[in-house]
Amino acid sequence: MNAISFVFALMLASASPPLQAGAATSNITPELGTLVVGGFAPYPAQHVHDELYARCLVLDDGHTKIALVVCDLLGLHRSVSVEARRLIGEETDIPPQNVLISATHTHSAGTALGKDRFTNQQVLDDYQHFVARRIADGVRRAVNLLRPAEIAYGTVDVPEHVHNRRWLMREGSVKPNPFGNIDKVSTNPPVGSPDLVEPAGPIDPAVSIIALREPGGRLISVYSVYSLHYIGGSGPAHISADYFGVFCEALKKLQDDGDNDPPFVAMLANGTSGDINNIDRRNPQPGRPPYQRMREVAEDLAGKVNAAVAGMSWQDRAPLDVRFAEPQFAWRSVEPELLTWAADIEARAPRVPDAHVPVGAKWATTPEFVRPLSYAGRVQLLAQTTEPALIPLQVVRIGDIGIGTSPCETFAEIGLEFKQRSPFAHSFLVSLAHGYIGYLPTPRHMELGGYETWPGTNSLEPQASVKMLDALIEMAAEIAPRSP
Numbered sequence: 164m165n166a167i168s169f170v171f172a173l174m175l176a177s178a179s180p181p182l183q184a185g186a187a188t189s190n191i192t193p194e195l196g197t198l199v200v201g202g203f204a205p206y207p208a209q210h211v212h213d214e215l216y217a218r219c220l221v222l223d224d225g226h227t228k229i230a231l232v233v234c235d236l237l238g239l240h241r242s243v244s245v246e247a248r249r250l251i252g253e254e255t256d257i258p259p260q261n262v263l264i265s266a267t268h269t270h271s272a273g274t275a276l277g278k279d280r281f282t283n284q285q286v287l288d289d290y291q292h293f294v295a296r297r298i299a300d301g302v303r304r305a306v307n308l309l310r311p312a313e314i315a316y317g318t319v320d321v322p323e324h325v326h327n328r329r330w331l332m333r334e335g336s337v338k339p340n341p342f343g344n345i346d347k348v349s350t351n352p353p354v355g356s357p358d359l360v361e362p363a364g365p366i367d368p369a370v371s372i373i374a375l376r377e378p379g380g381r382l383i384s385v386y387s388v389y390s391l392h393y394i395g396g397s398g399p400a401h402i403s404a405d406y407f408g409v410f411c412e413a414l415k416k417l418q419d420d421g422d423n424d425p426p427f428v429a430m431l432a433n434g435t436s437g438d439i440n441n442i443d444r445r446n447p448q449p450g451r452p453p454y455q456r457m458r459e460v461a462e463d464l465a466g467k468v469n470a471a472v473a474g475m476s477w478q479d480r481a482p483l484d485v486r487f488a489e490p491q492f493a494w495r496s497v498e499p500e501l502l503t504w505a506a507d508i509e510a511r512a513p514r515v516p517d518a519h520v521p522v523g524a525k526w527a528t529t530p531e532f533v534r535p536l537s538y539a540g541r542v543q544l545l546a547q548t549t550e551p552a553l554i555p556l557q558v559v560r561i562g563d564i565g566i567g568t569s570p571c572e573t574f575a576e577i578g579l580e581f582k583q584r585s586p587f588a589h590s591f592l593v594s595l596a597h598g599y600i601g602y603l604p605t606p607r608h609m610e611l612g613g614y615e616t617w618p619g620t621n622s623l624e625p626q627a628s629v630k631m632l633d634a635l636i637e638m639a640a641e642i643a644p645r646s647p
Contacts, residue, residue, distance in 0.1 A: 180225030181479040184375040185308030186384035186428035189217045189301035191234060191294050192402060193273035199400065200237050201270025201393075203537050204519040204527075208273070209400035212454070213408055215272055217294070218430045219301035220375070220384045221257070222561065223309055227483040228257045229559060230302045231386055231566075233430045234294065235404040236266040238599030239275040241555060241570070242285040243295050250299035255306050260487035263559055263568060264298060265596040268433050269405035271397040276599055281494065281548045281622060308425045312383055315374045315475035316564055316589050319467050322368035324460050325391050327575070328440045329363040329613055332356075341535045342504055346612030351440070355447045363611060364438055366390070367575045370464065371434070371591040373564060374472045378479065381420045382427050387468055388591050390434035390575055394441050394460055398453045407431045409454075409461035417469045429465075432593045435578025437571070437602050437615060481562030486638035491551035493624040497542050501618060505539035512536045523619065541619025552623060555597035556631060558638040563588040565643060567635040570598030572615070574605060577628050584636050586643035592635075603628050 192215045198205035215235035222229050230251065248259035266275075275294045277285040287295065329348045336358035337349050348363045367390040375383040387410075394406040404411075411429035415421040441460060442448075509525070512535070518527035523540030559566040565587030569577070571594060578592040594603075601622035602615040609616050609625045624630075 182312050182314055182481050183223040183309045184220065184312035184383050185305040185310065186220045186375070187301050187304035187308060188219065188428060189297040189304070191215050191217050191236070191297045193290055197273040197290065199271055199402065200274040200276070203533050204521045205274070206400060206519050208402045210398065210402070212398055212401040212403045215402065215404050216408070217298045217301045218411065218428055219298070219305045220386055220428065220430060221302060221305040221309060222483060224481060224483045228261060229483050229485060230257055230262040230305065231430070232262065232264045232298055232302065233432045234264065234266050234298065235269055235408055236272050236275050236294070237268055237270060238266045238595050239264070239294065240277045240280070240285055240291065241283060241553065241598035242277070242287060243275050243291050244555065244597040246287060246292070247295040247298040250295060251302050254299060254303055257302065257306070261485045262302065263557055263566065263593070263596060265432050265568070265593050266599070267404065267407040267431070268393055268572070268595055269403065269407060270393050270395055271401055271403040271405060273402070279544065280599065281545050283550060283553045311378055312375045313378050313477040313479050314481045314562065315472070315477045317372050317471045317475045318369045319372070319471040320368040321370055321389070321464060321467055322366065324441055324464070325366045325368060325439050326441065326443050327362035327364050327366055327438055328442065329438050329608070329615070330444060331360040331363050333358040333360060340612070340617060341538050342501065344612070348611045348613040350614035351442070352444060354442060354444050359444055364574060364576050364608070365579065366439055367435060367578050370468055372468055372471055373561065374475060376477065381423065382418055382472070384428045384430065385414060385468065385472060386430045386432070388432045388434045388593055389464065390436040390439055390578060392436040392440045394457045396451065396453055396456050406457045406461040409457050410465050413462045413465035414469060417465060433595055435573040435575050435592050435594055437574045437594070437604070439575050482560065484560040484642040486558045486641055487556070488634065488638065489553045489555050490630070490634055492554050492627055492630065494545060494548050494552050495618055495622055495624060497546035497618060501542050502546055505542050508532070508535045508539040538617065538619045545619060545622060552600060554600070554631065556634055556638065557596065558635055558642065560642045563644055565590040565639050567592045567639065568596035569594050569603060569631060570596055570600045571603035572601065573603045574608060574628070576605060577603065577632060580632060581635060584632070586640050603631070
């Protein structure tokens with residue numbers, strides 16, 4: 164760049180308005196009696212341990228506005244995202260495609276998935292309408308709080324809390340799956356088992372951090388992303404945001420002025436944790452009371468993020484841009500013999516009155532049939548699906564940061580590949596965004612088998628992860644900063 168061009172670039176930069184940011188929260192806690200999802204047989208909630216929130220951050224570079232929303236939910240159906248973004252588009256000047264809505268995947272919350280996961284469009288139930296409305300309200304409140312801001316980006320590695328839960332095992336030690344086949348890997352094998360060989364995939368230890376503050380002053384919001392599934396260990400029939408919510412409260416408490424008006428808003432999105440959890444299979448740990456492990460992980464994570472933010476470099480401008488697309492993918496095919504198996508399971512599974520109905524099943528049954536009956540129902544529903552799956556994909560540019568999205572429980576190595584291939588200086592992938600379409604393994608993992616690849620748990624064509632990554636990288640290339 165010659166001297167004249169350099170001066171002209173400086174003039175353009177100085178003429179562009181500084182960044183603005185605003186953040187707010189909306190309570191999305193369901194009423195007691197709502198079915199708590201996360202296991203094979205949902206059960207009614209009897210207590211709220213901690214409230215669930217939609218945490219909302221709005222950014223404005225003077226030309227473009229975007230919103231980032233993280234919801235304390237297992238997942239949300241595509242139709243909930245569509246409705247929330249429609250409301251936001253009608254009630255603010257933020258276009259629907261400029262809103263990123265993701266779920267944390269807490270296993271102790273109500274469901275915004277609706278009754279049929281294998282469909283693109285649903286008639287929303289009452290809770291889904293409530294969630295969409297509250298997301299839109301939170302974004303509107305964040306818009307109301309827009310003010311001049313500085314932005315910083317950083318990462319911190321926290322490998323001690325993440326472990327790949329898929330293991331290669333000693334030959335002959337893997338038990339048959341619900342369909343009577345032997346997988347090459349075992350998901351969540353017994354802790355300390357002598358049959359453990361090695362994890363079947365990597366971890367991603369990085370916490371990606373986007374921080375916003377008033378110029379030279381107090382923090383507005385911190386948007387963090389970590390590839391850890393969830394912790395669990397909540398109380399009996401409790402509603403809880405899991406470690407995601409504990410982290411947000413812990414990070415807020417670390418701010419001297421966190422409760423000042425307007426309050427600081429911490430956010431923790433789920434990265435690529437489809438094959439990752441918090442259990443070290445090699446080293447057994449003693450049992451803990453409810454919520455203790457959540458607090459240990461969340462508070463450690465909050466302390467490390469807070470320390471990282473303190474050392475970041477700040478700037479007052481960050482160009483914003485977005486690409487959003489919904490390519491059509493094929494659903495996973497269901498072989499005739501699998502439907503024969505499902506019919507046989509339903510013929511043999513006892514009917515139990517006044518019990519919890521497994522996910523996908525038509526009736527409650529005895530414990531030994533809960534998992535098979537659940538999969539029998541799922542594969543039949545999947546086989547009945549005729550329309551292609553709409554896959555919401557999004558890439559958000561915030562300066563030299565590129566955020567990609569996936570509507571699935573995405574494997575860690577997919578997120579690592581996105582970071583490696585992305586044209587942005589800083590990149591990460593957010594899972595469970597704009598939908599919930601089961602697990603997203605790589606083709607290699609599809610060959611290995613295991614829980615995350617079973618039909619009904621995995622719902623898309625075997626090459627889905629490859630197609631998604633290629634589409635995301637192409638979208639990222641369209642909006643990434645150009646080299647001088």
